[in-house]
Amino acid sequence: MTSSETTSQTQFSGSQPKHAWIYLFNLGFYVLPMVLFPYSWLELAGLSLALLVFVGLYFYCYQQPLDRMLWPILAMYGIAIVVTPWNSGSIALFSYVGFFVGLAYRWPYALAGVVGLVATLAIFHWGPGTQWDLFFYYGAVIVSTVAIFGRVERLRQRHDAAQRRSAEEISRLATAVERERIARDLHDILGHTLSSIVLKSDLAQAQLNKQQYDAATKQLGELSAIARDSLSQVRQSVSGYRHNGLQLELERLKQRLSDAGFRTEVSGLPPRLSASQETAVVLALTELVTNVIRHSSGQVCSIHFDETANTYRIQVSDDGTPKEIHHGNGLSGVSQRMQELGGEASLSMAGGCEVKLSIPKLQGALL
Template sequence: MSDKQRAREQKHAWIYLFNLGFYILPMVLFSYQVWEIVVMVAAMLIFIGLYYCCYSVPREQMLWPILGMYIIACAVTPLNPGSIALFSYAGFFVGFAYNWRVALVAVTGILLTLAAFHFGPGTRWALFLPYGIVIVVTVSIFGRVERLRQQHAEEQERDAEEIERLATSVERERIARDLHDILGHTLSSIILKSDLANAQLSKRRYDEASEQLVELSEIARESLSQVRQSVSGYKHGGLQLELRRLEQRLADGGFSTRITGTPPIIDEQRETSLVLAITELVTNIIRHSNGQQCLIHFDETANTYHIKVTDNGNCHEVSSGNGLQGVELRMKELGGSVAISANKGCEVALLLPKLAEQQV
């Protein structure tokens, strides 16, 4: 389940607490001492905390909250036969979190626990076992159905993201074609006007040369406007897609490339800056490095993403030209930094701080 889906499910988790009515009802119908009421209410509050914990963690991390719910249900059963509601929640999350074989074994264990209480110490309700079996089995099936529903939703979300990436790729190709057509014509016109102005100047026809330069300026301004219109709304294809394209560019330039680690999942604006920064570093390698290998490595700590772009060329000193200055500016705008090392090749490390909600 994605973080967005998990937040959405947790927002509505309180609705399913209605089943606790089975637990609360005996507290109204039966006569209890004050301390017993206090114990049962405290157990219910801890149980609700574990319930929300299950909603807030991935399926792989639900084992301990489920065990906690099961233990609380066992502890209160001698006092309150409505504990079948608590067992049913444990059954739901078992059906939701595990494959059907594990879930079947776990649900069977819960049913055997109900039987042990019913035929062993006994409970304050003669129908504890029959009702418990029906409720636990039914709710466990609901948990299994919910797992299948969310898996289907995740697949749909992945398909939608892939469609969006493909659409973005098509848009990039359209922009490339438009720019090719616009700039091809415009640059030809600029070259022609420049040659004419130069010819007029050589003949000392300054008025005619000035006229050509005015037309040249108008062509350049019009070209700039057309380029802006063409690229308005442009979005890159995402960090993963851009990395594959950069890898291909490096291969075309004669570099073998390795991309290691897990690229960060960040918001669009920060991802765009990171894509442009890595693209500039790769361009520098293709233009200036005399090496044959390039490594792009991703790592992270609790507060920071680390990205290293390294080549194995003979590099002893790095001059900070416009490209590297642009990279440093982009990182600075994001609150990050750039570190450059020229020991056994050139290594540029980008440090990008995580946002508060991304920090572990």
């Protein structure tokens, strides 16, 4: 059984009981003979009681999971059989049985059930007989038609269930993507911020040891500003990281590198990017600069921008002695950010550590 078939065997959620009243108009076939023909009071009472029980079973069946409709269906079928010798309008009751058969079961079983209902009509028509010469002909058409309605309702429910599952899956994936984004942003933001805090703290400690109190006070002030900025960025990462533009972020990165003892060389013209591209590039550059400060033994960090007809290219390199590189969350995050923009990130360790980022112009470039 497929997943969609399994789902269709669960709660019948297509219509509420108040909507089920709409379909009871077909009971006119059953009620009309009770008005037109001379039944005794005892017969009318019996037919009325049978009708009330049938309607109760109808609503009960309407509220059952599809895989629990068998016994209510059999009970309704039994009532239809019992009343047929007295009221040929029982074709209406058989039609409701056909509806639930078409609704509750897969096509082969539903078809067999409808054939069984039509056979029951034929047995009454050509066997014990009924009060109506057209009992079988009208009954077969009505039962078959209403059974098709039940089948259509089943297909509609399966379609609605598939749409609900699709919406739930989209929501789940969107939540997972958002969590991954926040995790990457926090890693990139806090990584460089904590590195700056460690650096500023070490400088302040060294200056205090040398009794350079004014210089130490300056470092502590900058440390406090970095901590406040970090807190603000963490809050922003929940709703989407916001920055002050690539050019200003480059100046901040240059200052961080300078504080760490690196000379920074920026060449080329920074590209004009869409907001999403610029955010990804800023976070990628932040992570790469953090890696240079943490791991490079060199003295110069170069950031170079250029472009081709279809691609923006950014290169970050240092003149340190290359060491074995492990692709942790940082470099993996940089690579993933570029892939999300349709670009890529590549790493080279020839003559120093060099990371190249490429972003296609066709996705979000500003004209």
